[in-house]
Amino acid sequence: PIVDEETRARIGELVCNAAHAVDYTNLGTAEFLRADNGEFYFIEINARLQVEHPITEFVSGLDLVKLQLDIANGEPIPFKQNELKMNGYAIECRINAEDTFLDFAPSTGPVPDVTIPAGPSVRCDTYLYPGCTVSPFYDSLMAKLVTWGQTFEESRTRMLSALNDFYIEGVETSIPLYKTILNSDEYKNGDLSTDFLKR
Secondary structure, three states, X not given: OOOXXXXXXXXXXXXXXXXXXXXXXXXXXXXXXXXXXXXXXXXXXXXXXXXXXXXXXXXXXXOHHHHHHHHHOOOOOOOOHHHOOOOOXXXXXXXXXXXXXXXXXXXXXXXXXXXXXXXXXXXXXXXXXXXXXXXXXXXXXXXXXXXXXXOHHHHHHHHHHHHHHOEEOOOOOOHHHHHHHHHOHHHHXXXXXXXXXXX
16 A cells, blocks of 8 residues: 555566566566655566465456466467556465464474365465374475455455464464554554564
8 A cells, every 4th residue: 555556657667677678578576675765676576476476466367377377388478568457455474384473483293174264355375284284394384365355454354354264273373473463553554664573
């Protein structure tokens, strides 16, 4: 909610110009940080899909995985940048096997039971199933939970509902931290910064 359409268009133009400058054709992700004064600063471009790509899929209506494969197969990009229309708001929570209130200590072991949230405008990409084991030898990411809403508030409350419905027995998760963040005034008002967790 803190990025207006004019700023979004300016960033989009900068990213397209950068891609053209290096003759890059495919999907990628450009990352920026926003300063207190409202200015945006470039961090990096990743020439691949990111973990967060379901957010873009929700608001654009595009299947980015299929699109990436089509482009790699020699098919042209089927639209121009200015033809893309974003709709609504999406939020993603990475559900990790960590105790977020104990310095993000890893939490591993068997998962005797699990309930995956579902419903309209709720997406959960996960490997979890009752009886699986969270291994200490791999990344702690267990699931990507994504919600969409026509408004930011609708997406936020839908995410809170989905987090409340998500049940993972046997390991600590990042779910309690996300509930705290989503209920905070700072998050609701878009007043976040890199020191948010310290506050």
